[in-house]
Amino acid sequence: MTVLLFLIPVALFLGGLGLVGFLWSLKSGQYDDLEGASWRILDDDDLEDDDGKKA
Template identity: 85%
Template sequence: MTGLLYLIPVALFLGGLGLVAFIWSLKSGQYDDLEGAAWRILQDDDQPRS
């Protein structure tokens, strides 16, 4: 039972930390262009060897 006194605040802290990281990633534009990376991988940018 005393273990819960330690685990509940730790779990709440880690959950809050994850929420802050997610909100930061939204505000910094990490999810703005979801399809761009999928199309960029299909483009052939390699130069032919001469």
């Protein structure tokens, strides 16, 4: 039973740490562009223009 006196504060601390990390990621814009990465992986950077230069 005394283990709960240790585990409950640790669990609350870790939960709060996860909440702070999630709120930080929202504030820093991590979820603003959800489709950008899926389109960037399909973009072919090796294609060349008509001038022979990379696009």
